[in-house]
Amino acid sequence: MTATLAPRGRTTLSDQAVERVATQAVTEVADVGGAAHWLLGETLNGTPEKRSAQVSATVDDTTAALHVRLSIAYPASVARTTEQVRDHLIRRLHELTGLVVTRVDITVVALYLNQPGPRRVR
Structure with a gap:
């Protein structure tokens, strides 16, 4: 006698759940920071700020499309870093x-100094 398996059903992931997983995955890539309003290590009010990248996701059954907003450590290559982020997120x-x-759109909102040093006056 052969046992037949009943259908197991479906697991559905919400856009929000995928956004959280993707946001965490972005932190695994070197030279990538959050989407704060930074300009070379300074926020608009002059205080360094740590934030995670911002990810929005659109999930359709078995596929997902992502839009990521992040910052990159200066002087890392923007092209190389965004390609690493894209490959890492897909995997x-x-x-x-x-x-x-199926798609990863990346917007680089700022560059930041990886380890800001003392300011120099010229």
Whole structure:
């Protein structure tokens, strides 16, 4: 006698859940910071601020599209860093959620100094 398995059902991930997973995955990439309003390590009010990247996701059954806003440590290559983020997000989201990431749009909102030193007066 052969046992037949009943259908197991479906697991659905919300856009918000995927956004949180993707935001955490972005932090795993070197030279990437948050989407604060920074300009070379300073926020608009002059105080350094730590924030995570901002990710919005659109999930459709087995696929996801992402839009990421982040900052990059100066003097890292913007092109190389964004490509690393894109590749990492595609791989990690598939590993963690099983989703196929079809698109990753990245907006670099600022550059920041990785380790700001003392200010010099010229």
